[in-house]
Amino acid sequence: MPRERPLAPDYVRHTPSQPGGGRNRAALVEKARLSIKQGSKSFSAASRLFDRTTRERVWLLYAWCRRCDDLADAQEHGGELGDQAGALDRVEAIRVLTRRALDGQPTADVAFDAFGLVARECGITQAMADDVIAGFALDAQDWRPRSEGDLLRYCYHVAGAVGVMMAVVMGVSPLDEDTLDRACDLGLAFQLANIARDIVEDDAADRCYLPVEWLVEEDIEPGQHTKPHHRQELADMATQLVALMEAHEAAARIGAARLPFRSRWAVLSAARIYSEIGREVRRRGAAAWDYRVSTSKSDKIRHAAAAFFEALANNPPHPSEMPRWTRANLAERAASA
Known part of the structure; x- marks a missing residue:
């Protein structure tokens, strides 16, 4: 042979x-x-x-x-x-x-x-x-996401999973599931703020991260959500995105409290900067996409200073209700997709 x-x-x-x-x-x-x-x-x-x-x-x-x-x-x-x-x-x-x-x-x-x-x-x-x-x-x-769960699954992949890796880089044990969950929450919050800010830019690139179910509830024709006559409906959906952002942001602060001081300070600074983007979109309402929401250098300094004292106190309030969407159920949703 x-x-x-x-x-x-x-x-x-x-x-x-x-x-x-x-x-x-x-x-x-x-x-x-x-x-x-x-x-x-x-x-x-x-x-x-x-x-x-x-x-x-x-x-x-x-x-x-x-x-x-x-x-x-x-x-x-x-x-x-x-x-x-x-x-x-x-x-x-x-x-x-x-x-x-x-x-x-x-x-x-x-x-x-x-x-x-x-x-x-x-x-x-x-x-x-x-x-x-x-x-x-x-x-x-x-x-394209059909439901809110689909939207959060996308956010999990592109940002929540990055938050998990960032936590490991900061020294969180891969076995500390709860703290990794909170890091995932922060990534989800960041991505939800980005989506709210970039709805019109994403549409120009032929992308839409608003769930189909939300568009149907607002009685918006397919592909027409950024048209001027739908700006109020768009603002209403952005408000939903920001509400989700705030729920995950609040949960993330619980995990940040377990980090060393300088890591905690950095994370809370980033949380303040990104969440302010989402809240500014909500404040502007239908005018949110007339020009891009951003934070100035002075805003960043202000948020970093506020985060310093927040990190120093290290006593975040516990949310009355934790977010509906968790790292575990989003990972399960991804596995079954």
Whole structure:
């Protein structure tokens, strides 16, 4: 019987597994710092409040999130969406590069190598990364939420799961399920604020994250929700989004209280900045999309100062009712989809 030939000759050497694919850590951190500075002024400002080690790790994780988002949407640093042809292929490329990074293999992409490094340092798992990548896959499939539960499942993938990884980066044990749940709540709150602010921008990109059931309840014709004659109905739905945001924001503060002081301060600063975006959308009502809601540098300083005293007191009120949607039931919903 002839001997089977090996898939690779015995003399071929496999690349040894190394954190960051063997890249210099300081160089990866610097590239990640520049990425967050360009990609998110709000998050960049809040990240400065972490201790040095945590701050660098947060930057490394952010760089991967930003790069994945840009690859998935064919854009640069969150700018205008590019040609969406081949979106599913780009998501598959994200999966392959992420898997290589987690295996300690070089990826030829700084952001993925940065992710491999922080994952090795903090214990981020393939399952955690897969939860985030699933959100990019939903957009690539031109997915639309039918119900509120569908909306929150999307928010879980694109932001709640990121919150879980951020908590691990801050030193929360992967076994501390309750604190990870609260970190997920904060991610959900952030994404709900973003959706409320960006309804009209998303429509221009042929995306809609408002549940079909909400649109039907408002008696809005398909594809017509951003038309001027529906601005009040749009404001009503934005108010629903902000109410959900506030429920998850309040729950997140319980978890923030368990973090070290500087991490707590940074998280509460980010919570104040992002939730203010949602509340400003609600305050503006039908005029919320006349121009983009944003926070000024002075606003960020004000929120950081208020968060300092909140972190110092460290006595968040317990919500009278916890959010309806939890990390567990959203993950279950995703698994059964």
